[in-house]
Amino acid sequence: MRKPIKKTWMIASVLTLGMAVYMPLQAGATSAETTKDVTIQIEQQIKGTIKYIEGDTITIKGNDGKNYYIGFHKFSEEQLENMNFVEGQEIFVEGSIVEDYSDFYTFEVYKKSLPKEITKEELTKLEILFNEMKTLDKEEKYDEVEKIYLEMEKITKPYVLANWQPGSLEEYLEDFGFSEKNIAIQQKDKEQLKVVYEEWIKLKKDGKEEKAQEKFDEFYEIIQPYLDELYPPQTFEEYMSDMELDITKEDLAKLKTIYEEAQKADNDSNDELSEKLWNDFYGIISTYFKPVSFEEYMSDLDFKISETDSKQLKQLYEEVLALEKQGEDEKAVEKWEAFYNILDPYFEANKEILISASKLTINGHDYLPQH
Structure with a gap:
């Protein structure tokens, strides 16, 4: 079980609001030298095995037992394609620690996506605006972020449109x-x-x-009738076919009626009625779902929990299930909070250390960023 971590990015063509901030307080691979007012970050050297691959980032389990989130944003698309990452591969990475997921996306990375026709003066202005936008984003001033983004778009959009070659x-x-x-x-x-x-x-x-x-x-x-033909609405029987639930005939009849009424409300754009009907529909279905066992719930954790904590967690988990079954939602929430008060320190101790890669060795090949 991986605790969900929201990783969001600003990209050149789309404004993404609300970057999450995660500070590596105990960064195990950190190495720095400090001289009076200047801190010099030394490149980290990490050997490990690829666990997950996501676009131009990978997660690896280091030979030191730590988890690393590696960003290859400095590298070209052609290089990334040639790297041909595969889960389970052993790699060697050099790079510097960054404090925030958004720090992978520097102006140099953003600049790679810009049209070549942009002038030096415009690049200078874009860099100032870009850095201002990132500062505002970390301060969670999202309305201001959007204003800055629109200013940047005024500069870039004419070039983008001039180069746009729409298909037939x-x-x-x-x-x-x-x-x-x-x-x-x-x-x-x-x-x-x-x-x-x-x-x-x-x-x-x-x-x-x-x-x-x-x-x-x-x-x-004009095209909507053809789309309706391409994607006809699911019948109730089709919708329920993948659900391996032992639902009574009486409830199946109720569910079918609600389902068809909800679809009609959707087609009529009656949002209030639609929401009520779908809530009723899932309210009935939810009573037939069997909760997973504690062991299954915890099965994909990639770290070990002490025996004492595991016993406490199991007891809290079973209390949560009992309270939810009785409709005691507020008490269940309190138990969940107690559950994660025990589990959170494990996530904290095993959280990913963020590395911006500057060199990769894989399959006997060395890769350096192309400038």
Whole structure:
């Protein structure tokens, strides 16, 4: 069981609000020299085995027993492809410790995604805005972050639009997969879609966002009947087919009625009624779910817990299940808090140390960032 950790990133084209901050207080691999007012960070050298792979980051279990979250954001996409990470591989990494997941995303990393036509003066302005945005993000001033992002977009968007080469309507429609289901779009609709699609592209290139969005909505109004055919609503029987639950005939009949009423409410955009019906639906189903055992709940922990703590945790877990079954939700929450008061120090002691990689050795090959 991995305790959920939210890792969020600002990216060049999309604004992501709410970066989580995790400070490696006990960073086991930390090595630094301090001279008066200057701290010099020494590169870490880590050997270990890959546990998880996620885009341009990996998690490894070091030979020292510690967990490391390694960011390869300084490396090119071509290099990452050539690295060909596989879970279970042994690797050797050199890099520096960073304090926050967002610290992987430096201006140098952001700059790699920018159009080449951007001028030096604009790069300088973007760097100032970028650093200001990251500071505001750490201060959780998200409204201010969005304002800064829009300022940056004013600089980058004209270049992005100038370089944008949209595909043809046929290519766009092909991605939906209509042909795989033998769904043919009528000629008159296809002609109308072509006109709207080309108008949408022109409006986007001219930077007329509101009118472009109107055209985008118009496009989907035309194509919606074909999407409904491509993705027909699930019947109640199809929805329930994967649920291995021993539900009584009486409750199955109730569930089917609620399910069909909820789907109708969804189609009618009656959000209030839809929410009530789906809550009723899952309220009935939830009574048939069997809670997992304590052993199963804890089975994917990647660290050991003392025998004493394990006994306490098991007792608290079973008390939680009993309270939830009785509908004593507030008391159950108190027990969960006690449960994690015992477990949290283990997560803290085993949390990932964040490393920004500057060199990788894998399969006998050395990789250095390409500048």
